[in-house]
Amino acid sequence: MIQKLCIVGVGLMGGSIAKAARKRGLCWEIVGVDADPENLARALELGVIDNGFEVNAFGDFAKGAEGSDWVVIATPAGVSGRIFRDLKPVWSAEAIYTDVGSIKQSVIWAAEQTFGKVPANFVPGHPIAGAERSGVDAASEDFYLEKKVILTPTSATAPQAVRLVEDFWVSLGALVSLMEPLHHDQVFAATSHLPHVLAYALVHMLGEMDEQEEIFQYAGAGFRDFTRIASSNPQMWRDICLLNSRQIIPLLNAMGEELQQVASLMEQNSVESAENLLLYFAEARNARQRFIEQSLADLGTS
Amino acid sequence: MIQKLCIVGVGLMGGSIAKAARKRGLCWEIVGVDADPENLARALELGVIDNGFEVNAFGDFAKGAEGSDWVVIATPAGVSGRIFRDLKPVWSAEAIYTDVGSIKQSVIWAAEQTFGKVPANFVPGHPIAGAERSGVDAASEDFYLEKKVILTPTSATAPQAVRLVEDFWVSLGALVSLMEPLHHDQVFAATSHLPHVLAYALVHMLGEMDEQEEIFQYAGAGFRDFTRIASSNPQMWRDICLLNSRQIIPLLNAMGEELQQVASLMEQNSVESAENLLLYFAEARNARQRFIEQSLADLGTS
Numbered sequence: 001m002i003q004k005l006c007i008v009g010v011g012l013m014g015g016s017i018a019k020a021a022r023k024r025g026l027c028w029e030i031v032g033v034d035a036d037p038e039n040l041a042r043a044l045e046l047g048v049i050d051n052g053f054e055v056n057a058f059g060d061f062a063k064g065a066e067g068s069d070w071v072v073i074a075t076p077a078g079v080s081g082r083i084f085r086d087l088k089p090v091w092s093a094e095a096i097y098t099d100v101g102s103i104k105q106s107v108i109w110a111a112e113q114t115f116g117k118v119p120a121n122f123v124p125g126h127p128i129a130g131a132e133r134s135g136v137d138a139a140s141e142d143f144y145l146e147k148k149v150i151l152t153p154t155s156a157t158a159p160q161a162v163r164l165v166e167d168f169w170v171s172l173g174a175l176v177s178l179m180e181p182l183h184h185d186q187v188f189a190a191t192s193h194l195p196h197v198l199a200y201a202l203v204h205m206l207g208e209m210d211e212q213e214e215i216f217q218y219a220g221a222g223f224r225d226f227t228r229i230a231s232s233n234p235q236m237w238r239d240i241c242l243l244n245s246r247q248i249i250p251l252l253n254a255m256g257e258e259l260q261q262v263a264s265l266m267e268q269n270s271v272e273s274a275e276n277l278l279l280y281f282a283e284a285r286n287a288r289q290r291f292i293e294q295s296l297a298d299l300g301t302s
Numbered sequence: 303m304i305q306k307l308c309i310v311g312v313g314l315m316g317g318s319i320a321k322a323a324r325k326r327g328l329c330w331e332i333v334g335v336d337a338d339p340e341n342l343a344r345a346l347e348l349g350v351i352d353n354g355f356e357v358n359a360f361g362d363f364a365k366g367a368e369g370s371d372w373v374v375i376a377t378p379a380g381v382s383g384r385i386f387r388d389l390k391p392v393w394s395a396e397a398i399y400t401d402v403g404s405i406k407q408s409v410i411w412a413a414e415q416t417f418g419k420v421p422a423n424f425v426p427g428h429p430i431a432g433a434e435r436s437g438v439d440a441a442s443e444d445f446y447l448e449k450k451v452i453l454t455p456t457s458a459t460a461p462q463a464v465r466l467v468e469d470f471w472v473s474l475g476a477l478v479s480l481m482e483p484l485h486h487d488q489v490f491a492a493t494s495h496l497p498h499v500l501a502y503a504l505v506h507m508l509g510e511m512d513e514q515e516e517i518f519q520y521a522g523a524g525f526r527d528f529t530r531i532a533s534s535n536p537q538m539w540r541d542i543c544l545l546n547s548r549q550i551i552p553l554l555n556a557m558g559e560e561l562q563q564v565a566s567l568m569e570q571n572s573v574e575s576a577e578n579l580l581l582y583f584a585e586a587r588n589a590r591q592r593f594i595e596q597s598l599a600d601l602g603t604s
Contacts, residue, residue: 128520128522148520150520183515186515186517187515187517187520188520190508190511190517191508191517191518191520191521191522191525192521192522192524192525194504195504195524195525195528195529196524197561197564198500198504198528198561199528199586200564200582200583200586200587201557201560201561201563201564201586202496202497202500202557202560203586203587203589203590203593204560204582204585204586204589205556205557205560206492206493206589207585207586207588207589207590207592209492210589210592210593213485213488213489215488215489215492215493216493216592216593216596216597217596218430218450218452218489218490218493219493219494219593219597220430220493220494222494222497222498222530222531223493223494223497223593224593224594224597225527225528225530225531226497226500226501226527226528226530226531227497227590227593228524228527228528229524229527229528230586230587230589230590231587231590231591231594232587234580234583234584234586234587235580237583238576238579238580238583241564241568241579242568242571242576242579245568245569245571248565248568249565249568249569251507252561252562252564252565252568253565254507255503255504255507255561256558256561256562258503258504258506258507259499259500259503259554259557259558260554260558261503262499262502262503262543262554263550263551263554263555266543266544266547266550266551266554267547267551269544269547274540274544277540277543277544278536278537278540280502280506281502281536281539281540282536283506283509284501284502284503284505284506284509284532284536285502285505285532285533285534285536286509287505287506287508287509287512287532288505288509288529288532288533289533290509290512290518291505291512291518291521291525291526291529292526292533294518294519295518295521295526
C-alpha cells in the first residue's frame with residue numbers, strides 16, 4: 001500500500017487519479033502540488049487531497065513531494081523539464097515516479113537532461129483519456145475505468161517499477177499496455193496530432209474565406225464533426241506540436257503529397273483517373289471500416 | 303395545385319419529396335422514374351408513387367415524364383446530362399423543372415449543352431439534407447422540415463419559375479435561399495467537398511501505415527469524429543469531386559500551403575515561431591467558435 005501519494009498537478013487527470021486511488025484504498029495520504037492556488041484550495045475543499053503545496057519560489061513544491069513513496073506527474077507535457085529540476089533535490093530511490101504526458105520521447109529527454117540518465121524508478125506513462133472540461137472540479141473517481149494506459153519504459157527503467165505502475169493503473173480500472181517511446185510518439189502523431197493540425201489548418205483557412213463570403217452559414221453536421229477537434233485548447237496543442245515536431249512534420253509533408261495525388265487525379269479527367277479516384281476513396285473507406293470494427297472489437301473485450 | 307408530379311430517381315431525396323408533397327396535398331398524381339426496377343417496385347408498394355417507369359432502352363423514362371406539369375430530377379449529380387437528353391423530346395414549356403444536385407454549375411452546363419441555353423423553366427436547386435441511409439425505404443415525409451434549400455437560378459431562368467419552386471419547397475417545410483451558381487459551388491467546395499477529400503486522404507495514408515504498425519487500435523473518439531465523413535459513399539464523392547474539380551483543386555493547393563506554414567512554424571523552434579503557432583491555433587479555434595455560434599443562431603430562428 002502507498003503511504004504518501006503525491007499528485008503534481010491536481011487537474012482533471014491528476015485529480016481523477018487521487019479520487020480513484022482513494023476510493024480503491026490504494027494509499028494512506030494524498031498530497032497535491034499545483035501552480036494554481038485556487039485549484040489547490042478547491043482540491044482541498046473537495047477532499048481530493050489531504051495537503052496542498054503551491055508551486056512557488058519558496059520551494060514548497062519540493063516540500064510537498066518530499067517523503068512521498070509514489071509521485072504522479074500530471075502536468076501539461078511542456079513543463080516536465082521544470083518539474084524534474086524541482087523534484088531532483090528530493091528525488092528518492094525508494095519511491096516510484098510516473099507521469100501522464102501525451103508525448104513520451106520529450107519527457108524521457110527531459111529526465112535524461114536533468115538526471116544524466118533516465119532514473120530507473122521513473123516509468124513514463126500515457127493514459128488515453130481526456131474530456132471537454134478541465135480542473136479538479138471535473139475529476140472523477142471512475143475516470144480511468146476501461147481507459148487505455150500506455151507505459152513506455154526505456155532500457156534504463158527497472159522492470160519491477162514498471163510492474164508496480166502497471167498494477168497501480170489496473171487497480172484504477174485501466175487497461176495497460178507497453179510500447180516503445182518512439183513508436184508511441186509516431187502512433188499518436190498519426191492518429192491524434194496530425195488530425196488536430198489538419199482541423200486547425202482547415203478552419204484557419206476557411207475562417208479567412210468566411211470573413212469575406214460567409215461560407216460557414218451553409219456548413220452542416222459533417223463539417224461540425226470534422227472540425228470538432230479544432231475547438232481544442234490552442235496552448236496545449238501548440239505544446240504537443242512542438243514537443244513531437246520530429247514525428248508530426250514528416251506526416252504533414254506526406255499529407256501534402258496525398259492531397260497533390262488527389263488533385264492530380266481530379267485534374268487528369270480521364271476514364272482511368274476517374275477509376276483511380278474511385279479506388280482511392282474506396283480504399284480509404286475500407287481503412288476506416290477496419291478502424292471502426294477494431295474499435296467495436298475493443299469495446300467487446302473491455 | 304400540381305396535376306402530375308414526376309420524380310426522376312425515387313431514392314431518399316426524391317422519395318421524400320414525393321411523400322412530403324402527398325402529405326401536404328400539393329399534387330394529384332405522382333409518377334416515379336428510376337433505373338432500379340426493385341426500388342421502383344418498392345416505391346409503388348409503399349404508395350410513395352402512383353405509377354412507375356423504368357429508365358431503359360425502350361424510352362419508358364420519357365413516357366413517365368410526358369404530360370407532367372412538375373418534374374423533380376433527384377438523381378445523382380453525375381447523370382444530369384443523360385437525364386436532360388432523355389427529357390428533351392418531352393420537355394414542356396408549360397411545366398416546371400427543378401433538381402436536387404449538390405453541384406450547380408455542372409448541372410447548368412449540362413442543360414446548356416442539351417438545350418443550347420438553360421431552359422427558362424428549369425430552376426437549379428440544392429436541398430442541404432442527407433442521411434446515412436439511401437433508397438426509397440429511407441424516405442420520409444418530414445425529411446425537408448427546417449432544412450435549408452438553395453436555389454441557383456441563372457440569368458435565363460424565369461423569375462416566375464423561381465417563385466413557384468420556392469413556394470413548393472416552403473410548402474414542404476424547407477428554408478429557401480437564393481445564390482449565384484458559382485458562389486454555391488465555391489462555398490460547398492470549401493465547407494463540404496474539401497473536408498471530405500481531407501478525411502479520405504488522411505485515412506488513406508494512415509490505412510497504409512496501419513497495415514504495418516497497427517496504429518488504429520490507439521485512435522480514439524476524436525479520430526472517429528474527424529474521419530466519419532471518410533465512410534461516405536466513394537462513388538458519390540468521386541462524382542462530386544470530378545464535377546466540382548475547378549473549385550476543389552485550388553482549395554487543395556491552398557490547404558497544402560497551410561500545412562507547409564504550420565510545419566515551418568514547428569520547424570523553426572524559436573520563441574517567435576512558438577508564439578505564432580499559438581496564435582495560428584487560437585485564430586482557428588475562434589473561427590470554429592464563430593461557426594458554432596452561427597449554427598446555434600440559425601437553429602434559434604428556424
